[in-house]
Amino acid sequence: xxxxxxxxxxxxxxxxxxxxxxxxxxxxxxxxxxxxxxxxxxxxxxxxxxxxxxxxxxxxxxxxxxxxxxxxxxxxxxxxxxxxxxxxxxxxxxxxxxxxxxxxxxxxxxxxxxxxxxxxxxx
Numbered sequence: 001x002x003x004x005x006x007x008x009x010x011x012x013x014x015x016x017x018x019x020x021x022x023x024x025x026x027x028x029x030x031x032x033x034x035x036x037x038x039x040x041x042x043x044x045x046x047x048x049x050x051x052x053x054x055x056x057x058x059x060x061x062x063x064x065x066x067x068x069x070x071x072x073x074x075x076x077x078x079x080x081x082x083x084x085x086x087x088x089x090x091x092x093x094x095x096x097x098x099x100x101x102x103x104x105x106x107x108x109x110x111x112x113x114x115x116x117x118x119x120x121x122x123x
Contacts, residue, residue: 002025002027002098002111002112003024003025004022004023004024004025004096004097004098004112004113004114005022005023005024005114005115006020006021006022006094006095006096006114006115006116006117007020007021007022007023007117008020008021008117009094009117009118009119010118010119010120011120011122012086012119012120012121012122013121013122013123014086014087014088014121014122014123015085015086016086016121017082017083017084017085017086018083018086018119019080019081019082019083020036020080020081020083020094020096020117020119021078021079021080021081022034022036022078022079022080022081022096022114023077023078024077024078024079024096024098025077026077030053031053031098031099031100031111031112032052032053032099032100032101033050033051033052033053033098033099033100033104034050034051034072034079034096034097034098034099035047035048035049035050035051035096035097035098035099035104035110036048036049036050036070036079036081036094036095036096036097037094037095037097037107037110038090038092038093038094038095038119039092039093039095039116040091040092040093043092045095045107046061047061047104047105047106047107048060048061048064048068048081048094049061049064049068049070049081050070050104050105051070051071051072051079053074055071055072055074058070059104059105061105063089064083064090067083067084067085067086068081068082068083068084069081069082069084070082079096081094083119086119086121087121088121088122088123089121090119090121091119091120091121092118092119093116093117093118093119094116094117094118094119095113095114095115095116096113096114097110097112097113097114098110098111098112099111
């Protein structure tokens with residue numbers, strides 16, 4: 001069974017930090033790449049960060065670069081998103097996803113999704 005489960009969301013003040021974690025079933029984790037997306041109310045789901053199977057290739061959305069860090073532990077089948085210097089505009093539901101081919105930033109290229117975890121950043 002393919003399963004992705006996010007955790008670590010919550011409420012934080014602007015400038016604070018949160019660490020999201022995604023626990024994946026082995027079948028989901030063995031795919032080519034993993035990604036984090038987010039969706040704010042009334043907006044489309046947007047790419048946040050992606051990481052290759054080896055962990056050696058990483059990409060970030062321009063809006064989070066230098067503030068967020070994606071990492072993966074292939075032994076534990078987890079992928080994390082460390083979020084620093086959070087801003088109110090980072091408020092969204094954050095989703096973990098697993099994909100096999102195509103551009104990382106395109107949501108349609110991901111085969112499996114978690115249920116999402118809410119991140120709320122207040123002033």
